[in-house]
Amino acid sequence: MTAPQSFYHTSSPAGLSGIRAWLLTHDHKRLGLMYLAAVFFWFVLAMVLGLLLRTELMGQGPTIMGPEVYNSMFTLHGVIMIFLFVIPAIPAIFGNFFLPIQLGTDDVFFPRLNLFSWYLFMLGGLFAIVALFAGDGFPDTGWTFYVPFSVEVDSNVGLTVSAAFILGMSSMLTGLNFVTTFHRMRDRSMGLMQIPLFTWSLYATAWVQILATPVISITFVLVMVERILGVGLFDPDKGGDPLLYQHLFWMYSHPAVYIMILPGMGVISEIIPVFSRKSIFGYKAIVWSSMGIAIAGSLVWAHHMYTSGMSDVSVFVFSLLTFLVAIPSAVKVFSWVATMYRGAIEMTPPLLLALIFIYLFTVGGLTGLVLGAVGTNIHVHDTHFVVSHFHFVMFGGTGFAFFAALHFWWPKMFGIMYRFKPAYIGASLTGIGFLFHYVPMLILGLQGMPRRYYDYLPQYETGNFLAGFGGYLLCLGIVIMFVNLLMSFRQQQPAGADPWGATTLEWSVPSPPPLHNFVAPPVVASFPYDFTTVVERAGKGGS
Amino acid sequence: MSNQSLEQQQQEHLLGYRQLAVVLCLLLLLTVVTVAVSYVDLGFFNVPVALAIACGKVSLVLLFFMHLKYEGAIINISFLSTVLFLVIMIGFTFWDVAFR
Numbered sequence: 001m002t003a004p005q006s007f008y009h010t011s012s013p014a015g016l017s018g019i020r021a022w023l024l025t026h027d028h029k030r031l032g033l034m035y036l037a038a039v040f041f042w043f044v045l046a047m048v049l050g051l052l053l054r055t056e057l058m059g060q061g062p063t064i065m066g067p068e069v070y071n072s073m074f075t076l077h078g079v080i081m082i083f084l085f086v087i088p089a090i091p092a093i094f095g096n097f098f099l100p101i102q103l104g105t106d107d108v109f110f111p112r113l114n115l116f117s118w119y120l121f122m123l124g125g126l127f128a129i130v131a132l133f134a135g136d137g138f139p140d141t142g143w144t145f146y147v148p149f150s151v152e153v154d155s156n157v158g159l160t161v162s163a164a165f166i167l168g169m170s171s172m173l174t175g176l177n178f179v180t181t182f183h184r185m186r187d188r189s190m191g192l193m194q195i196p197l198f199t200w201s202l203y204a205t206a207w208v209q210i211l212a213t214p215v216i217s218i219t220f221v222l223v224m225v226e227r228i229l230g231v232g233l234f235d236p237d238k239g240g241d242p243l244l245y246q247h248l249f250w251m252y253s254h255p256a257v258y259i260m261i262l263p264g265m266g267v268i269s270e271i272i273p274v275f276s277r278k279s280i281f282g283y284k285a286i287v288w289s290s291m292g293i294a295i296a297g298s299l300v301w302a303h304h305m306y307t308s309g310m311s312d313v314s315v316f317v318f319s320l321l322t323f324l325v326a327i328p329s330a331v332k333v334f335s336w337v338a339t340m341y342r343g344a345i346e347m348t349p350p351l352l353l354a355l356i357f358i359y360l361f362t363v364g365g366l367t368g369l370v371l372g373a374v375g376t377n378i379h380v381h382d383t384h385f386v387v388s389h390f391h392f393v394m395f396g397g398t399g400f401a402f403f404a405a406l407h408f409w410w411p412k413m414f415g416i417m418y419r420f421k422p423a424y425i426g427a428s429l430t431g432i433g434f435l436f437h438y439v440p441m442l443i444l445g446l447q448g449m450p451r452r453y454y455d456y457l458p459q460y461e462t463g464n465f466l467a468g469f470g471g472y473l474l475c476l477g478i479v480i481m482f483v484n485l486l487m488s489f490r491q492q493q494p495a496g497a498d499p500w501g502a503t504t505l506e507w508s509v510p511s512p513p514p515l516h517n518f519v520a521p522p523v524v525a526s527f528p529y530d531f532t533t534v535v536e537r538a539g540k541g542g543s
Numbered sequence: 544m545s546n547q548s549l550e551q552q553q554q555e556h557l558l559g560y561r562q563l564a565v566v567l568c569l570l571l572l573l574t575v576v577t578v579a580v581s582y583v584d585l586g587f588f589n590v591p592v593a594l595a596i597a598c599g600k601v602s603l604v605l606l607f608f609m610h611l612k613y614e615g616a617i618i619n620i621s622f623l624s625t626v627l628f629l630v631i632m633i634g635f636t637f638w639d640v641a642f643r
Contacts, residue, residue, distance in 0.1 A: 179621075183617055207624070210625075211624070211625060211628045212628075215632065243639065247636050247639070251632055298628065298631065299631060299635065302635070302639065309643075310639040310643065311638065311639045311640075311641075311642035311643040312642070313638050313639075313641075313642040314638040314639035314642065314643075317635075317638050318635075318638075
């Protein structure tokens with residue numbers, strides 16, 4: 001029996017070759033890699049923009065750019081990072097690649113729709129690029145596009161919100177595909193409590209994508225209606241309500257935080273048991289906490305609006321609800337730590353990155369409680385404390401989960417292994433740089449330095465200089481990690497089907513997988529994280 | 544396997560023209576009722592009655608034209624989740640608007 005050809009050598013639909021085999025593909029794995037290429041481009045661009053912003057702030061007064069460029073640049077950094085990196089990164093890349101395999105099937109339910117989603121993603125990105133160079137340039141509204149500024153300003157708000165609208169549609173269709181695949185394509189022998197936790201997290205995320213994304217899409221349409229037709233929806237001079245915009249914006253954008261973090265939590269739930277050689281602690285609790293986060297996270301949007309002038313009743317209720325989200329999040333963190341307790345821990349780059357995730361995400365979560373409580377929120381509202389908090393969650397959380405996923409599944413996606421030593425150095429530098437970068441911002445925020453300001457008072461200079469220094473260290477670490485991964489293409493060290501000793505279905509197929517994923521019908525384990533066989537095999541000296 | 548079950552379900556869903564015509568007539572009748580009621584001053588009940596009739600019409604469309612009556616639990620739960628989500632989105636906003 002000959003080994004099956006990998007999906008790289010088999011096109012879907014059949015008969016396509018070269019670039020057409022990629023651009024017209026229906027294969028979920030190729031689409032995952034196409035997202036990887038696109039997301040990588042956007043991430044690097046936004047990272048450079050962020051570094052330029054922090055360079056500007058390293059010294060008081062103007063240094064490398066003027067205030068208008070600074071305003072447009074932080075908007076661009078936010079829009080790209082949120083809509084083109086953090087939201088799509090894990091679901092679109094690793095979700096597309098691994099969700100069908102983890103469910104024991106050969107593709108997503110709507111393969112053509114999947115390809116269409118990718119094209120929408122690229123079109124949205126194109127709109128963002130055009131907005132940079134056309135007309136009056138990129139908007140300086142911040143990624144939140146708050147009214148009345150966004151309906152009055154001359155810059156390219158229209159093109160940019162159109163980009164976000166299109167990207168939202170792409171995200172929604174991906175979510176629809178995942179929910180349908182989860183229910184209709186799952187292997188018949190796989191019960192709900194046999195599904196890997198990464199897929200469960202994608203399922204919870206997909207529901208938020210489907211339900212919450214239309215709200216922001218409609219809101220952006222309303223902004224356009226007000227800008228073009230002058231209908232008084234949000235402008236108080238015309239009888240509109242600016243707080244209505246904030247409600248509508250955060251109805252999506254707060255649940256979007258969970259679109260960003262839930263898949264990352266799924267990645268960590270896969271990595272921790274594999275390298276602890278121990279069954280995940282609290283499987284059902286993690287499943288339900290994913291759904292709990294998706295639900296509770298949709299009820300707390302107005303905690304972004306405590307100082308906006310909304311009613312005190314609303315402030316009280318939303319503050320109370322905000323604390324609820326901490327419960328399912330903590331369930332996950334405790335379960336991961338409990339999984340490692342008395343496990344046979346094997347240190348690898350994915351595990352190191354997962355451990356950094358747990359630490360940084362926990363700080364992000366705890367600083368979130370500071371912001372969820374009204375009294376402390378009012379003190380630090382719109383300061384650097386908020387900037388630091390959400391970077392701890394978005395970057396320390398989702399970013400590091402993305403890096404961890406990349407290192408965990410790289411051998412499966414490409415069939416080759418990377419070098420560990422540079423990966424450790426890169427991951428450690430990134431983690432240390434992260435702390436140097438964002439801890440000074442927490443302190444600056446508590447001291448009163450506002451966010452989104454081009455210049456600052458002299459007492460904030462030391463903190464800003466340190467943060468800038470940390471930023472360079474952080475970026476150096478990321479470059480080392482990426483270069484090391486890319487160098488593995490040159491080294492071509494074969495990885496094998498299951499280099500980590502993992503138990504979920506993707507590790508039972510060849511690396512890289514064949515077009516239809518499974519050569520033989522998948523054997524679904526009664527529990528996806530049973531390491532008995534792996535431990536026995538290791539005890540006998542096998543690999 | 545999933546394609547086969549889909550086809551089976553699609554066949555089960557099919558409604559006869561007669562049933563569809565009855566639903567259409569009911570919808571038209573309710574539209575007439577909506578217009579008629581708008582000419583009667585029911586005081587506080589003006590809005591609740593109009594909304595009740597609208598809900599009736601929506602239910603008919605969902606149950607028969609969109610086949611929800613014939614779907615399994617997953618589709619129905621999915622649909623009810625979206626309604627619940629909408630209720631929460633609108634309802635929670637009133638904590639601000641009503642007490643501002």
